[in-house]
Amino acid sequence: xxxxxxxxxxxxxxxxxxxxxxxxxxxxxxxxxxxxxxxxxxxxxxxxxxxxxxxxxxxxxxxxxxxxxxxxxxxxxxxxxxxxxxxxxxxxxxxxxxxxxxxxxxxxxxxxxxxxxxxxxxxxxxxxxxxx
Amino acid sequence: xxxxxxxxxxxxxxxxxxxxxxxxxxxxxxxxxxxxxxxxxxxxxxxxxxxxxxxxxxxxxxxxxxxxxxxxxxxxxxxxxxxxxxxxxxxxxxxxxxxxxxxxxxxxxxxxxxxxxxxxxxxxxxxxxxxxxxxxxxxxxxxxxxxxxxxxxxxxxxxxxxxxxxxxxxxxxxxxxxxxxxxxxxxxxxxxxxxxxxxxxxxxxxxxxxxxxxxxxxxxxxxxxxxxxxxxxxxxxxxxxxxxxx
Numbered sequence: 001x002x003x004x005x006x007x008x009x010x011x012x013x014x015x016x017x018x019x020x021x022x023x024x025x026x027x028x029x030x031x032x033x034x035x036x037x038x039x040x041x042x043x044x045x046x047x048x049x050x051x052x053x054x055x056x057x058x059x060x061x062x063x064x065x066x067x068x069x070x071x072x073x074x075x076x077x078x079x080x081x082x083x084x085x086x087x088x089x090x091x092x093x094x095x096x097x098x099x100x101x102x103x104x105x106x107x108x109x110x111x112x113x114x115x116x117x118x119x120x121x122x123x124x125x126x127x128x129x130x131x132x
Numbered sequence: 133x134x135x136x137x138x139x140x141x142x143x144x145x146x147x148x149x150x151x152x153x154x155x156x157x158x159x160x161x162x163x164x165x166x167x168x169x170x171x172x173x174x175x176x177x178x179x180x181x182x183x184x185x186x187x188x189x190x191x192x193x194x195x196x197x198x199x200x201x202x203x204x205x206x207x208x209x210x211x212x213x214x215x216x217x218x219x220x221x222x223x224x225x226x227x228x229x230x231x232x233x234x235x236x237x238x239x240x241x242x243x244x245x246x247x248x249x250x251x252x253x254x255x256x257x258x259x260x261x262x263x264x265x266x267x268x269x270x271x272x273x274x275x276x277x278x279x280x281x282x283x284x285x286x287x288x289x290x291x292x293x294x295x296x297x298x299x300x301x302x303x304x305x306x307x308x309x310x311x312x313x314x315x316x317x318x319x320x321x322x323x324x325x326x327x328x329x330x331x332x333x334x335x336x337x338x339x340x341x342x343x344x345x346x347x348x349x350x351x352x353x354x355x356x357x358x359x360x361x362x363x364x365x366x367x368x369x370x371x372x373x374x375x376x377x378x
Contacts, residue, residue, distance in 0.1 A: 018346055019345075020346060021349075024344040089343045089358075089362060090362065090366075091366065095356070095358070095359050098343070
């Protein structure tokens with residue numbers, strides 16, 4: 001195929017109303033973030049400096065790090081649930097219900113996030129875990 | 133409301149003096165059932181004869197006048213201005229631009245060569261290996277129903293232009309060609325499944341589709357190329373696993 005210059009101005013302005021486009025974009029972004037996170041995670045674990053690791057774990061008590069942890073929860077949940085949605089569609093399940101599936105995934109994430117956020121902010125406020 | 137503003141994106145890449153894109157406003161008298169295509173005719177006749185756009189049937193059957201109108205893929209002939217949201221504005225503006233992500237020829241005319249080359253690659257015609265019957269090839273109503281959706285495709289190219297997989301990989305066949313592959317895959321009269329299979333069963337074919345579904349959102353005929361592509365994926369996997377040629 002030829003590679004001619006393409007009309008790209010105002011890229012897909014109307015398409016941003018489409019649920020599938022956002023689902024795909026967030027899927028890609030969360031995938032890249034998780035790949036970077038996992039790489040960093042594996043590198044740190046594989047150094048074998050456990051005193052160093054202990055100090056690092058202490059650093060995670062910092063409220064900013066707790067909030068970043070929450071962001072990680074959202075990225076993992078979204079990537080996992082949207083992955084299930086895409087696999088189901090690949091099997092031909094819910095082809096006409098992809099928006100419902102997307103919003104179901106979002107609802108599950110919101111509920112899980114609420115639980116995690118409750119734990120996290122209790123920790124930030126009191127410095128201890130939640131007594132369930 | 134007597135007049136309506138058409139904001140048209142003009143560009144002539146071959147014009148050495150002024151090859152850049154520019155927006156131009158035209159006032160068009162508005163009444164009752166004015167379509168975008170009729171508005172473009174008016175501009176061409178009254179203001180600027182050099183305005184270029186494709187059209188043919190004026191009945192949303194030929195797929196020539198697909199454009200990007202007010203932030204959505206639409207057929208100019210099918211788009212009645214009184215049905216657009218902007219009609220409630222104090223000064224309604226209809227924004228008309230060529231389909232994004234497709235090479236531009238001039239003004240609203242897109243270069244669809246790649247699109248049709250890919251379409252042709254899929255061999256979009258009925259192929260028979262067995263002896264033809266004396267009269268027509270019979271098909272049960274149930275089998276005929278299978279091809280109800282894909283035969284409505286008018287090859288306007290909206291799905292092709294809207295697909296992020298096409299933007300990123302220029303050799304990807306695109307939703308329209310794959311929908312046509314699906315159309316013959318489910319047609320009980322066709323006998324070239326084995327020959328067509330290697331053309332779409334690869335990373336330039338169905339597996340490049342990430343089920344983003346922009347094609348479904350864009351289609352002016354409200355078809356679902358994604359549905360066809362997913363059906364093809366399933367058929368391909370079934371064949372790989374069980375070696376079954378249905």
